[in-house]
Amino acid sequence: MSANTYRIRISPEVINGDVFKIRPPFHPKEVARFHSHLIDAKLEVQFEVNHEFLLVYNSKDSLVGGVFWRSTGPEIAHFEKIVLAQEYRNKNLSIKLVEDLFQRLKLKKIKYLTVGFFQSGLFYKLGF
Numbered sequence: 001m002s003a004n005t006y007r008i009r010i011s012p013e014v015i016n017g018d019v020f021k022i023r024p025p026f027h028p029k030e031v032a033r034f035h036s037h038l039i040d041a042k043l044e045v046q047f048e049v050n051h052e053f054l055l056v057y058n059s060k061d062s063l064v065g066g067v068f069w070r071s072t073g074p075e076i077a078h079f080e081k082i083v084l085a086q087e088y089r090n091k092n093l094s095i096k097l098v099e100d101l102f103q104r105l106k107l108k109k110i111k112y113l114t115v116g117f118f119q120s121g122l123f124y125k126l127g128f
Contacts, residue, residue, distance in 0.1 A: 020064070020093060021057045022100045030055060034066045034083075041083045051080070054101055056093060064088045067101055075111040 025031050031047065034055055038045050048070065055066040065084035072078045079101070084093055105113065 019059045020096070021061075022054055022097055023057070025053050025055055030063065033063045034068075037063070037065055037083050037085060038081060040085075043081055043083060045081055054097065054104070056084070056088075056097055058088075065093070065097070067097055069101070069105075069113075071110070072114070075109060077105055077108075077110045077113050079113050079115045 025034070031053060034053060035045070035047065045068075047068070050070045051068050052070065053066055053068045056064050058064050065082070065088060067079070067082040069077050069079045082094060082097065084097075102113075
């Protein structure tokens with residue numbers, strides 16, 4: 001795959017009867033909306049050009065959260081932050097989002113993932 005080729009996969013998830021889509025952003029405005037979610041959650045961040053994103057949309061195609069990370073070396077990525085809108089928390093959507101991230105990182109041959117935050121409940125549910 002060339003450097004200019006992207007793998008775009010949209011992962012539909014059904015949680016408690018609600019359908020969600022997990023996918024990378026298609027437009028910079030989506031990243032800006034995601035940034036607003038981070039600010040609303042009182043998570044101050046500054047995006048860099050090497051950051052990658054996965055976003056979550058509800059059945060009405062409204063952004064409800066996402067995750068971002070960056071490659072830090074061969075086979076290594078750094079998981080920066082995850083955020084979901086308040087009404088979508090505690091529904092296992094964060095688990096689905098992180099599991100999707102793990103699958104995508106495996107496709108990119110990432111073997112190690114460091115994290116930039118501590119969320120014991122989330123990591124416990126993911127088997128850490």
